[in-house]
Amino acid sequence: MIKNRIKYSILSLLCILASVSSGNAQFTAELTDVQRGDKKNYKVQSDGVKYRYDFNENGERGAVIVNPASNQTSILMPDKKFVHHTEPFASISLINDPYQSFNYMRTNYEEKSIGNEKINGLNTRVIELWAGDQKIFTAWHSDELNFLIKMVNHLVNDTYVELTNIQPGKVEKELFSIPPDFVEVDDRMRIKIPEPSPPTSWNEQTETVPFNKIYKRGDRITFTIDHSSYTKIFLLNEGEKPAKMIRYTYRSGQLLPENDQGPISYRTKRLYNGEKSNLTQAWKIGDKIVFEFYEGEMKVEVKPEKDGI
Structure with a gap:
C-alpha cells in the first residue's frame, strides 16, 4: 500500500x-x-x-x-x-x-x-x-x-x-x-523539514521569456506570455535546504480561478537538495505569470516549447 x-x-x-x-x-x-x-x-x-x-x-x-x-x-x-x-x-x-x-x-x-x-x-x-x-x-x-x-x-x-x-x-x-x-513525513516518505513563515515583503522582478536564473526566498517574478506554443518550465534545487515556489496565472488582469489553473497544491513546488521538476504549461498569449519564492534558492528556466528541451 x-x-x-x-x-x-x-x-x-x-x-x-x-x-x-x-x-x-x-x-x-x-x-x-x-x-x-x-x-x-x-x-x-x-x-x-x-x-x-x-x-x-x-x-x-x-x-x-x-x-x-x-x-x-x-x-x-x-x-x-x-x-x-x-x-x-x-x-x-x-x-x-x-x-x-x-x-x-x-x-x-x-x-x-x-x-x-x-x-x-x-x-x-x-x-x-x-x-x-x-x-x-x-x-x-x-x-x-x-x-x-x-x-x-x-x-x-x-x-x-x-x-x-x-x-x-x-x-x-x-x-x-x-x-x-x-x-x-512528506509524500516521498522523507522526514519533513518544517517550512518557514511566508516572506513579509517581496523583491519584485520582471522577466522576459526565455530566461534562466536562480531565485531566492522573497523574490517574486512576473513575466508575460508572448508565444502561442506550450511553455516549458525547469526547476532545480542545488542548495542544501528545501526550496519552495508557488505560481499564479492572471488573464485579462484577473487571477484565474482554481478550476482553470488548478488548486494551489498543484501549483506549489517544494524541492529538496538535488531535486528537479519539469513542467509544461498551455498558457495563452497575454497571460501574466507570477512565481513567488517562499524558501531556499531555486534555479528556474522558462522557455517556449519550440526552443527544444
Missing part, C-alpha cells in the same frame, strides 16, 4: 466523503472499493464530523483520518510510526481515481437530482454528474448519516465504491488523534 511513495488511490476515494460528511451521526461501516473489478475492503468509522478509514494491504497496516472542518487529511503508517498530512483535494488525489473527484467536479459539470432510492437499508438522494451527453458519476447520499453511501463511475467498467454493514453507534474520539510518537 505504502512503499517508497505514499499511494493516493486510497486517500482519493475518500475525498468526496470528506466533502459531504459534516453532520453528527456516528457509525462504523465497511467500505468496498472496486476498481476495474479488483475489489478491496476497508473499515470506516465516523464521529459525525471526522472519519477514519483503516486498511491492511499486503501485510502493511495504514489508516486515513479526514477532518473536513480543518481541511486536513492525515495518512498514518503505524508500523513505521509515520504520518503524512495533506489537503482532502490535493491535486495528486484528484488525478488518481475518478471517485476522488466527485465533489470537486460538481463545480465543473452539470448536476442532476434524480430522486430518492433506498440502498443498504437507508433512504438516499440520487445525484448524477453529466458532461454534455455523457453521464460521469452517479452517487447515493444519505441525509440520515449525512454521508455518501455509494458512487459508480460510468467512464470505467466495474468501478464503484460502496458502504455496507453500516452500524450506527458512538465512535471513540481517540481514533481521530495522531499518536504523539508519530513522525511527520
Whole structure:
C-alpha cells in the first residue's frame, strides 16, 4: 500500500466523503472499493464530523483520518510510526481515481437530482454528474448519516465504491488523534523539514521569456506570455535546504480561478537538495505569470516549447 511513495488511490476515494460528511451521526461501516473489478475492503468509522478509514494491504497496516472542518487529511503508517498530512483535494488525489473527484467536479459539470432510492437499508438522494451527453458519476447520499453511501463511475467498467454493514453507534474520539510518537513525513516518505513563515515583503522582478536564473526566498517574478506554443518550465534545487515556489496565472488582469489553473497544491513546488521538476504549461498569449519564492534558492528556466528541451 505504502512503499517508497505514499499511494493516493486510497486517500482519493475518500475525498468526496470528506466533502459531504459534516453532520453528527456516528457509525462504523465497511467500505468496498472496486476498481476495474479488483475489489478491496476497508473499515470506516465516523464521529459525525471526522472519519477514519483503516486498511491492511499486503501485510502493511495504514489508516486515513479526514477532518473536513480543518481541511486536513492525515495518512498514518503505524508500523513505521509515520504520518503524512495533506489537503482532502490535493491535486495528486484528484488525478488518481475518478471517485476522488466527485465533489470537486460538481463545480465543473452539470448536476442532476434524480430522486430518492433506498440502498443498504437507508433512504438516499440520487445525484448524477453529466458532461454534455455523457453521464460521469452517479452517487447515493444519505441525509440520515449525512454521508455518501455509494458512487459508480460510468467512464470505467466495474468501478464503484460502496458502504455496507453500516452500524450506527458512538465512535471513540481517540481514533481521530495522531499518536504523539508519530513522525511527520512528506509524500516521498522523507522526514519533513518544517517550512518557514511566508516572506513579509517581496523583491519584485520582471522577466522576459526565455530566461534562466536562480531565485531566492522573497523574490517574486512576473513575466508575460508572448508565444502561442506550450511553455516549458525547469526547476532545480542545488542548495542544501528545501526550496519552495508557488505560481499564479492572471488573464485579462484577473487571477484565474482554481478550476482553470488548478488548486494551489498543484501549483506549489517544494524541492529538496538535488531535486528537479519539469513542467509544461498551455498558457495563452497575454497571460501574466507570477512565481513567488517562499524558501531556499531555486534555479528556474522558462522557455517556449519550440526552443527544444
